Amino acid sequence: EDQVTQSPEALRLQEGESSSLNCSYTVSGLRGLFWYRQDPGKGPEFLFTLYSAGEEKEKERLKATLTKKESFLHITAPKPEDSATYLCAVQRDQNFVFGPGTRLSVLP
Amino acid sequence: DGGITQSPKYLFRKEGQNVTLSCEQNLNHDAMYWYRQDPGQGLRLIYYSQIVNDFQKGDIAEGYSVSREKKESFPLTVTSAQKNPTAFYLCASSIDLRVLNTEAFFGQGTRLTVV
Numbered sequence: 001e002d003q004v005t006q007s008p009e010a011l012r013l014q015e016g017e018s019s020s021l022n023c024s025y026t027v028s029g030l031r032g033l034f035w036y037r038q039d040p041g042k043g044p045e046f047l048f049t050l051y052s053a054g055e056e057k058e059k060e061r062l063k064a065t066l067t068k069k070e071s072f073l074h075i076t077a078p079k080p081e082d083s084a085t086y087l088c089a090v091q092r093d094q095n096f097v098f099g100p101g102t103r104l105s106v107l108p
Numbered sequence: 109d110g111g112i113t114q115s116p117k118y119l120f121r122k123e124g125q126n127v128t129l130s131c132e133q134n135l136n137h138d139a140m141y142w143y144r145q146d147p148g149q150g151l152r153l154i155y156y157s158q159i160v161n162d163f164q165k166g167d168i169a170e171g172y173s174v175s176r177e178k179k180e181s182f183p184l185t186v187t188s189a190q191k192n193p194t195a196f197y198l199c200a201s202s203i204d205l206r207v208l209n210t211e212a213f214f215g216q217g218t219r220l221t222v223v
Contacts, residue, residue: 004150031209043114043198043214044151051209087150094158094205095141095166096212098151 002027002092004099012105013078021073021102023088032091033071035064037084038101044087047073078106110135112215114199119220121186121193129184129218131199138204140182141212144168145196154197157182158204186220194222 007022025033032051036044048057050066057064061082063074073086085101112133121127133140139158143151153166157176171190176182182201186193196219202212 031205032211034211036214041196041217041219043112043216046211046213049211089151091205091209094139094164095153095156096200097153098143100148100150 002097004097006088006099006102010103015108016077018076023071025090027090034089036087039084080106080108082106114215114218120223124188126187131182132180133201137201139202141200142184143198
């Protein structure tokens with residue numbers, strides 16, 4: 001069964017303190033792995049798509065990487081405005097399976 | 109601007125009532141999806157549709173119904189058979205995944221509360 005898990009469940013960082021979020025997946029034949037950011041009461045906002053092991057994508061302070069079993073979202077020198085829930089998803093045939101998310105808090 | 113519009117933003121339902129959540133997109137996407145999100149949980153798939161006049165049940169379809177009469181619209185009805193409908197409902201769309209592996213884009217959600 002296709003499954004996505006994320007760790008940690010919650011993460012508190014001081015402003016400027018870099019860290020990584022993990023997304024582990026089990027899917028037969030990965031067709032795409034996706035990262036989203038979700039603010040409270042809002043819909044998820046698309047960040048990155050990764051298709052093959054070794055691929056990396058960057059956007060401002062965020063960098064997503066992919067291996068055969070997991071993906072990491074690296075956050076470099078985070079700011080308070082990076083506080084949000086970060087969701088990971090994989091494509092499963094004709095739809096998407098989501099992980100439970102990591103709730104990130106960046107303290108000034 | 110292209111995007112996905114969900115309405116209403118907040119919806120209150122009395123027990124025993126059916127309610128319909130609206131989802132409209134102008135991205136010219138073939139595929140549309142409905143997800144449910146409960147506090148502290150990930151998104152769970154209710155229904156999805158890759159093409160007009162065709163849709164499939166997701167992981168938690170019981171108590172819900174959908175229609176796909178137009179490419180732009182994918183309304184979700186929460187029926188009285190849904191035991192615990194209070195949740196945040198999210199609609200998404202993408203290019204047809206049978207044609208291309210690609211990401212989905214989301215609307216801003218509808219928060220449904222049973223009173």
